[in-house]
Amino acid sequence: MSSLYKEITLPNGVKYSQPVGLFINNEWKSSSKTFETLNPSTEESIASVYEASAEDVDLAVSAAKQAMKTWKDVPGEEKARKILKLAELLESKLDLFAAVEAMDSGKPLETNSKPDIQSVASYLIYCAGFSDKLHGKVIPIDKDRYAITKRYPLVVGQIIPWNYPLSMASWKFCPALACGCTIVIKSSELTPLSLLLFADLVKEAGFPPGVFNVISGFGAVAGNRIAEHPDLDKVAFTGSTVTGQKVMKAAAGNLKHVSLECGGKSPLLVFDDADLDQAAKWAAFGVMYNSGQNCTANSRILVQDNVYDKFLQLFTAELKKSWIVGDPFGKKTTLGPVISKGQYDKIRNYIKKGKEEGAVLILGEDDEQLKSLPKKGFFIPPTVFKDCQQKMTIVQEEIFGPVVAVSKFSADSEAIEKANDSIYGLAAMVFSQNFGRIQSVADKLEAGSIYLNSSNDEDLRVPFGGFKMSGIGKELGEAVIELYTETKSFYMNVSHKL
Ligand code: NAD
Numbered sequence: 001m002s003s004l005y006k007e008i009t010l011p012n013g014v015k016y017s018q019p020v021g022l023f024i025n026n027e028w029k030s031s032s033k034t035f036e037t038l039n040p041s042t043e044e045s046i047a048s049v050y051e052a053s054a055e056d057v058d059l060a061v062s063a064a065k066q067a068m069k070t071w072k073d074v075p076g077e078e079k080a081r082k083i084l085k086l087a088e089l090l091e092s093k094l095d096l097f098a099a100v101e102a103m104d105s106g107k108p109l110e111t112n113s114k115p116d117i118q119s120v121a122s123y124l125i126y127c128a129g130f131s132d133k134l135h136g137k138v139i140p141i142d143k144d145r146y147a148i149t150k151r152y153p154l155v156v157g158q159i160i161p162w163n164y165p166l167s168m169a170s171w172k173f174c175p176a177l178a179c180g181c182t183i184v185i186k187s188s189e190l191t192p193l194s195l196l197l198f199a200d201l202v203k204e205a206g207f208p209p210g211v212f213n214v215i216s217g218f219g220a221v222a223g224n225r226i227a228e229h230p231d232l233d234k235v236a237f238t239g240s241t242v243t244g245q246k247v248m249k250a251a252a253g254n255l256k257h258v259s260l261e262c263g264g265k266s267p268l269l270v271f272d273d274a275d276l277d278q279a280a281k282w283a284a285f286g287v288m289y290n291s292g293q294n295c296t297a298n299s300r301i302l303v304q305d306n307v308y309d310k311f312l313q314l315f316t317a318e319l320k321k322s323w324i325v326g327d328p329f330g331k332k333t334t335l336g337p338v339i340s341k342g343q344y345d346k347i348r349n350y351i352k353k354g355k356e357e358g359a360v361l362i363l364g365e366d367d368e369q370l371k372s373l374p375k376k377g378f379f380i381p382p383t384v385f386k387d388c389q390q391k392m393t394i395v396q397e398e399i400f401g402p403v404v405a406v407s408k409f410s411a412d413s414e415a416i417e418k419a420n421d422s423i424y425g426l427a428a429m430v431f432s433q434n435f436g437r438i439q440s441v442a443d444k445l446e447a448g449s450i451y452l453n454s455s456n457d458e459d460l461r462v463p464f465g466g467f468k469m470s471g472i473g474k475e476l477g478e479a480v481i482e483l484y485t486e487t488k489s490f491y492m493n494v495s496h497k498l
Pocket of ligand 1: 187400
């Protein structure tokens with residue numbers, strides 16, 4: 001086995017070969033530098049992977065540009081067959097991919113990693129259907145003239161975060177492949193392994209060289225080069241709002257298409273006529289799943305004053321019962337570690353700040369679960385602050401951890417005002433059994449996805465994307481075709497006359 005693969009034994013004892021190079025033109029190549037990826041449960045190094053320089057990005061872009069010359073003429077049906085083959089290959093290795101992500105990102109194997117990988121296969125299947133249905137429109141102008149529009153694929157750069165390594169990547173590469181784009185995709189420097197492993201499947205599924213290029217590397221170098229690259233028609237980014245702003249600035253130099261999926265601070269509203277048992281369960285799921293490292297996490301909860309105490313009691317009981325911190329490979333674990341030392345320190349700082357600013361900690365650091373936590377690893381137990389005020393840092397800023405800020409409201413109008421008092425607008429959740437009330441409140445909430453009597457149960461067929469500083473453009477559903485095609489208009493003069 002060459003040094004472009006490393007033999008790894010997973011925590012469950014399974015051995016596999018992990019590619020560690022840069023995947024360009026369907027070949028693995030080395031680069032001049034490497035970096036380590038760590039297991040967040042043990043803080044130990046798993047592997048060194050090759051790091052892309054700006055010049056390596058140029059090579060990958062050149063491969064993608066060259067591949068477009070012939071790939072654009074391949075019929076949609078043939079593209080669809082390759083995408084379906086990719087889904088089949090991934091499903092046949094679901095357990096391996098899930099275990100790799102559990103090791104590299106700390107996701108609980110059964111409750112997070114497996115559903116994540118399954119969702120990638122499902123999204124490949126969903127998007128394959130678009131490949132031969134990329135229609136334009138016919139627009140009648142007058143009796144002798146009409147126009148038609150046609151869609152054209154793009155050479156795209158895609159930049160991915162660490163919280164759903166392969167799944168967030170799939171939100172970008174599935175529609176891009178279906179639309180006939182060629183791709184240079186960069187994983188997060190914290191979780192490079194599953195996307196590298198996936199690249200071998202791309203080749204096996206029969207995609208020609210240069211259609212799908214995968215690089216590992218850091219944002220300031222490789223990410224920035226993707227964002228500014230003159231030969232990429234588009235950059236699609238998922239990550240923090242601050243980085244999204246940098247990506248947009250870098251892309252402005254070449255006026256390339258930009259889509260951004262950024263941060264959030266999503267409010268969950270509990271009205272006094274809600275089913276409180278169910279609201280507590282959804283609220284716990286919506287903020288603890290994936291250790292709270294979820295762009296749509298309901299990290300703010302607003303509860304009507306007359307059910308405030310009752311809700312808090314149900315909510316904390318649910319957290320204690322269902323959100324079990326531990327080893328991602330453990331059978332009972334539902335809450336793994338957070339991704340890194342940096343993220344761990346950042347979350348701990350927010351907890352400190354919450355206490356300093358006067359929020360009341362009712363579950364968290366003194367919780368029983370802490371005693372049974374491993375000595376190593378970036379573990380944080382479910383943490384709840386009550387009696388939070390709008391101006392507090394933990395109410396305004398995205399924490400991206402298993403920490404939630406609960407506040408009170410009296411009137412519906414106050415709930416709406418507090419919910420909208422945020423720079424973000426990714427998601428919002430409303431709990432009430434009065435449909436009229438729900439509709440009237442939900443219409444006024446400034447967010448791209450509104451969950452009525454649920455939280456974070458999004459579906460791949462439904463458009464997803466933020467308002468305000470949560471992003472630009474809609475992924476998923478049919479809406480995503482707009483992100484990966486450019487439309488050309490043809491004016492047809494049937495009479496030839498002026
Ligand atoms: P991040 O912004 O730190 O990094 C995201 C990616 O951008 C990484 O691949 C990184 O290498 C790259 N990057 C960093 N600096 C760059 C630069 N100057 N130019 C180009 N690329 C650069 O985000 P993260 O910590 O990986 O992810 C967490 C964030 O992602 C949270 O804010 C979360 O809300 C957001 N997120 C949003 C969605 C969504 O759909 N809206 C989904 C998942 C995560």
